[in-house]
Amino acid sequence: MQKRQRRLQHPGAKAVQGDQSGDRRQAIVGGETHACSAMSAQPLSVFISYSHRDEALKQELEDHLTPLRRQGKILPWHDRDLEAGAEWNKEILNAFDAANIILLLISPRFMSSDFCYGKEMQRAMARHRNGDVKVIPIILTPTDWKGAPFAVLKVLPKDGKPVIEWSSHDAAFLDVVKDIRRAVETLAGSPPPQADGWGTPPPQAAPPQVASAQTPSLDSDPERFAKRGQLFKDLASLPGPQFNQLMFMIKPPPGHVPPDSAPQANRVTALLEWADSQLGPGLAQVESLLTQIVGSPRSL
Structure with missing residues (x-):
């Protein structure tokens, strides 16, 4: 398997250009601590699972998440273009298990990806059932997602209408971010999940x-x-x-x-x-x- 150099981008740093092949992962788990030093509430971590072929739509979502970041609700840290290997596995799992919220950016590209669908989505749903993470599926493009494990959850945007079918992408992502903001505000008073691999379920949340x-x-x-x-x-x-x-x-x-x-x-x-x-x-x-x-x- 072709290996690529791992590139980490801290907020405010210029992104390094490189090979665009393979699926990308992005974990929002920290960073820009100077911007939130005055915030009293602890920011929540968000993990974004998406196919690299949906990079443009993912970036639009990031733009709409910026107010939450600037308000100290979330703190972004970017981990891009990682390939298989021991370091990659550890980096991804650590970021994944530290997340309070996991966003699944659903498209045919996501559904056809063994990594996105077969690993990240399955792991996300396992943590969701344990009660230690909030999983939010976001339908980017028309996709046959009925019957998928995440179909039992509320999907965004409203009524599961794909982002690209709205009058504008901005209108769709605004609808999405309103729900994400509500989730962030609801979780803000809850203790963070235990980053122990699959997470430890709260006694009151699981049978x-x-x-x-x-x-x-x-x-x-x-x-x-x-x-x-x-x-x-x-x-x-x-x-x-x-x-x-x-x-x-x-x-x-x-x-x-x-x-x-x-x-x-x-x-x-x-x-x-x-x-x-x-x-x-x-x-x-x-x-x-x-x-x-x-x-x-x-x-x-």
């Missing part, structure tokens, strides 16, 4: 059976993280009857996996969370049962 099955941190185990992402792809593409057969064989305890009426992607995410937790049988057992049903999972 007892889920709260006792915390997922071990994946920060130091990128191989297991990748395996979990591959299993999600294999299981999500599995025909319904075969997935139900696997569920019958593995028998997760009641309450850990949504019922048959729920979207299969949601059920897969919950199944893998439970299986990879201290109460579950482990990812290897899921993969073994999947192989028994369909042969090599990679052939799906």
Whole structure:
């Protein structure tokens, strides 16, 4: 895999131009401390997950987030053009797990990205279910997102109308930022999430059976993280009857996996969370049962 030099841009510093290939990540997790030294409230951290091919729309959103930054509600720090590797994994996971709010910029490019959809979005939804982060999907362009795990959340802009279909992008992003501002103000009085990999759920926010099955941190185990992402792809593409057969064989305890009426992607995410937790049988057992049903999972 081609490697690129990692470039970090501090607010106010001139961006360095470089290779534009690959997906980009942006974490709003700190910076410009001098501008907010007089602010009494602690700024919240925001993580933006997006495809690099939506860079222009992402930049427009950033422009609309500027008032929140200048008011000391959020403090930006940019981490751009990172490629796979140990340092990259640690940088991204640390920024991700420090976030109070995660913005998912949804487009066909996002949905087709193994990293954006298969890793960041799945991890975001896991932290959301644990109750330690606010996840906000933002529909940039017309996209078939129904049935995706984040479809259970409120999507922006209003009524899920894609940004580019509004009378102007500014009008759409203004609608988006109004909701983000409300989320920031609501969370401002809450303690920050624990940055322990998947986060520790507040007792009042999660069902007892889920709260006792915390997922071990994946920060130091990128191989297991990748395996979990591959299993999600294999299981999500599995025909319904075969997935139900696997569920019958593995028998997760009641309450850990949504019922048959729920979207299969949601059920897969919950199944893998439970299986990879201290109460579950482990990812290897899921993969073994999947192989028994369909042969090599990679052939799906």
